Amino acid sequence: MLNYIVHVLISFFIMSLLGFSACVFSGLTKRLFLAQAAVYGFAAYVVVLAENVYGLPMVFSVLLSIIAGLALSVLLVSAGKHLSSDLFIVATLTMQLMIGSLFYNLRGVTNGAFGIAVASEAVDPLVVLLLACFAAVVAVALVSAVKRSEIGRVLHAGAADEHFTLALGKPLVVARLISASLGGVICAVAAQLYVVHIGFVHPSAFDLSQSIAVLSILVIGGMQNVLGIFGASALFVIVPEILRFVGLPAGNVGHYREIIFGVMLVSILRIRIKRRSDMAVPNAQ
Numbered sequence: 279m280l281n282y283i284v285h286v287l288i289s290f291f292i293m294s295l296l297g298f299s300a301c302v303f304s305g306l307t308k309r310l311f312l313a314q315a316a317v318y319g320f321a322a323y324v325v326v327l328a329e330n331v332y333g334l335p336m337v338f339s340v341l342l343s344i345i346a347g348l349a350l351s352v353l354l355v356s357a358g359k360h361l362s363s364d365l366f367i368v369a370t371l372t373m374q375l376m377i378g379s380l381f382y383n384l385r386g387v388t389n390g391a392f393g394i395a396v397a398s399e400a401v402d403p404l405v406v407l408l409l410a411c412f413a414a415v416v417a418v419a420l421v422s423a424v425k426r427s428e429i430g431r432v433l434h435a436g437a438a439d440e441h442f443t444l445a446l447g448k449p450l451v452v453a454r455l456i457s458a459s460l461g462g463v464i465c466a467v468a469a470q471l472y473v474v475h476i477g478f479v480h481p482s483a484f485d486l487s488q489s490i491a492v493l494s495i496l497v498i499g500g501m502q503n504v505l506g507i508f509g510a511s512a513l514f515v516i517v518p519e520i521l522r523f524v525g526l527p528a529g530n531v532g533h534y535r536e537i538i539f540g541v542m543l544v545s546i547l548r549i550r551i552k553r554r555s556d557m558a559v560p561n562a563q
Contacts, residue, residue: 284403284404284407285403285475286515286516286519287410288403288406288407288410288471288475289475289515290512290515290516291407291410291411291413291414291471292410292468292471292472293492293495293511293514293515294414294417294507294508294511295410295413295417295464295465295467295468295471296314296318296464296465296468296492296495297492297495297496297499297507297510297511298414298417298418298421298464298504298507299314299417299460299461299462299464299465299468299492300314300461300493300496301421301496301501301504301507302421302458302464303351303458303461304493304496304501305496305501305502306424306430306433306434306437306457306501306502307433307436307437307454307457308363309363309366309367309437309454310363310366310367310493311355311366311458311461312367312370312371312374312486312489312490312493313354313370313371313373313374313377313489314374314461314465314488314489314492314493315374315378315484315485315486315488315489315492316354316373316374316377316378316489317347317350317354317461317462317465317466318347318468318472318484318488319377319378319381319479319481320347320350320377321343321344321347321350321466321469321470322343322470322472322473322479322483322484323387323388323479324339324342324343324346325339325340325342325469325470325473326394326396326473326479327387327394328342328343329398330394330396330397336398336474339470340467340470343466343469343470344463344466344467346466347462347463347465347466347469348462348463348466349462350462351458351459351461351462351465352455352458352462354370354373355454355455355458356455356458357369357373358370359451359455371486374489375486378484378485381481381484382481388479388481390481391480393478393480393481394478394479395477395478396473396474396477396478396479400477401474401475403475406471406474406475409471409474410471410475413467413468413471417464417467418504420460420464421504422504424457424460425502429453429456432448432449432450432453433450433453433454433457435450436448436453436454491514494510494514494543495507495510495514497547498510498513498547513542513543513546521538
């Protein structure tokens, strides 16, 4: 029972880290980034290959995954830096699908649909939990620092009026690349924790549905709301686990859980939208 609770908590912190990276990618810039699972998966494969193929110690594999996540994030964001917000969504969606396809088709590197098992010895789950908790605390501090910094103010201004911000001579493009770098680093840390905890990497863990799930955390929790991201991550991780113990009819238990979970998400979104509209009416008056 203890191992199960530790597993759920580790999954919660990993999902929270992905939520914080989405906050940096999309929340601060107000430009939806749909290739986050690609960055997450790329960093995870770098970790596994560094340990399995080259036999590097964990410290070096962590550094390599951080560099890989940072580099891919900057590359993807810089490729769409001159695109409008709508075209940026389409571009990052296309990049996610392309990179996700490469995870399946580069069989000589990723082993395709069979996945790759980590060759190194398993780490104590309690140690992984402590590391995940520490990483989440550091991520909260970094995101909060960026929000209060000059970079955060430039991003906020660019989200309100991009052309006016550029006309003032503010380094909006540089600020977006810096935020992408931080998002890539947080993604890479989450990938390292995932590999250490699960011990197996499969392309299905980094497909478009993962990007949509992370984006849903951002929408439900709030674009720049730290506590909201924690709450939404708990919703995505803990609620499905609770539904496992509900006496659902046998046969299509997985489908029943998905339906119930989907209804809960839609209900929460409707409540959030209604609250915002109720708050906007007095302000308008």
